[in-house]
Amino acid sequence: MKYPIVKPFLPSIDAYKAQIDGIFERCWLTNNGQCLQEFERQLADYLGVNNLLLVANGTLALQIAFAALNIKGKALTTPFTFAATASALKFACIEPEFIDIDPDTYNIDIEQATSKQLSEASALVGVHVFGNPCEVEAIDRKAKEYDLKVIYDAAHAFASDINGKTVLEHGDVATLSLHATKLFHSVEGGAIIFKHKADYLKAKQLINFGFNSDFYPELVGINAKMSEMHAAMGLCLLEHLPYITQKRRTLVAHYQECLSLPFEQGLLSFQKWHAEGNNNGAYMPVVLKNEQQLLQVQAKLLEQGIQTRRYFYPSLSTVPAYGMQGSTPHGNELSLRILCLPMFTDLTLDGVEQICSSLISAIQTSC
Ligand SMILES: Cc1ncc(COP(=O)(O)O)c(C=O)c1O
Incomplete structure (x- = not known):
């Protein structure tokens, strides 16, 4: 193919190999290793956000976000997004109620949600489609009025901003995909940015089988951890x-x-x-x-x-x-x-x- 739709950006093989050498020396492949910790810290710095958690992919990022915020029942979302947005909701037994988009921005148009739809829902899952920021202020107003949690599927929104500030700080939580097809990637990967520290701490437990610090399964969790090899790729790409x-x-x-x-x-x-x-x-x-x-x-x-x-x-x-x-x-x-x-x-x-x-x-x- 002369012009493929996407082509992953790669670091030099030497830069990646240097990271992999370190992983081999430490013989520590996953479970909160050195690369993971370093990548998490540097990525949060780069984005200028707090409470950032790395996970295995962007779909799990959504599922963990829903579980950390304890979303149940119905969630309002957009029909114009990748399957993962709706699929993650259904997978968590949350019913998506589709609200139409603004035909110019392609993002969810919250003004089209009826008061019945807003009052029956417990959350709103907006997507910054193709990286274009949603109307976050209008969404905030409705969320306050109807007591909705706001989750932004920001899979496309790496490096997207509003007035020079990252879009990732909007909502109760924002999720990123770091898939190889994305602008910035870790081969497979995802990140979750929480507004509240308590949600972040709960999610940190959820991605590791629900274990607390005594390795007691306090919560119903899952394995959504990012491996060292994946974190190493992310680390190498940050400087680019x-x-x-x-x-x-x-x-x-x-x-x-x-x-x-x-x-x-x-x-x-x-x-x-x-x-x-x-x-x-x-x-x-x-x-x-x-x-x-x-x-x-x-x-x-x-x-x-x-x-x-x-x-x-x-x-x-x-x-x-x-x-x-x-x-x-x-x-x-x-x-x-x-x-x-x-x-x-x-x-x-x-x-x-x-x-x-x-x-x-x-x-x-x-x-
Ligand atoms: C809008 C949206 N949400 C979620 C995802 C899922 O991300 P991942 O492929 O990392 O699971 C994607 C992937 O392309 C996406 O486009």
Whole structure:
């Protein structure tokens, strides 16, 4: 594939090997080892947050967050997200009630939740879709009014900000995915950022079988620990973050510039970013005229070695396994028309130009 949809960014093999040598010398592979502790500390510093807990992946991060906050019953969430958001809720026996999105920002539009939906729910699970911060103040107001816990699935929101401050400090808890496909990764991995220390301490127990400091299983827990090998990868990549974020922002700006003509002609549209935030360059979505055109464009691009992906399709409110509660016409329509273009740190500006010119001709020759 000439242009894959994603390509993980890797440190030098020597840098990773130096970490692995240390792990071999200590012969300590998991269970709160040195790499894990160092990665947790450095990551919290980098993000400027407290109460950060590393876990094995972003899906477990959500499940642990729900358990730590003792969420039960119903939770309001968005239909326009990756399966893991709704799946983690159902897995924890919490019923997702889907609230429609804002068709411009692609994020949950809390103003569309009825007072019945708000009063029946115990939590709201917002997703900063493609890294675009949710309307956190509007969500806070509703959460206070209806006594809801707020969990942000921030899987895409590494390096996303509002007024220069990380989005991860919003909500009772925010979760990150550190999967290899993400802007910043530890091969597999996740992180949870808690507002309250007590929730963090409970989660620390939950990820280790519920053991207390006497190794007594005080809580019903699970194994959600990150291994030393995974933490070592995260540690190696931390120093590259300034380059990664800067490069991705440049790539997004270049994509938007190369696609400005079809955008002005109304042939495609872009996600509207939060007015007080900077695009973190995690994804490059474009919205086309309809699903038929999308399928034709996707096939034509693939013929030229350009891989695209239908993030997020299908709309989760149409999936029987997730209960199909709530009416979400905007989310359903967006799911049919949105296509993510290749986005990875090693992509070149030349590559962006080639992808854009192939996309434009594919749109022009589609019906
Ligand atoms: C919005 C969202 N939530 C959760 C996850 C799950 O993360 P992980 O793959 O690390 O389990 C993903 C993964 O892509 C995601 O996109």
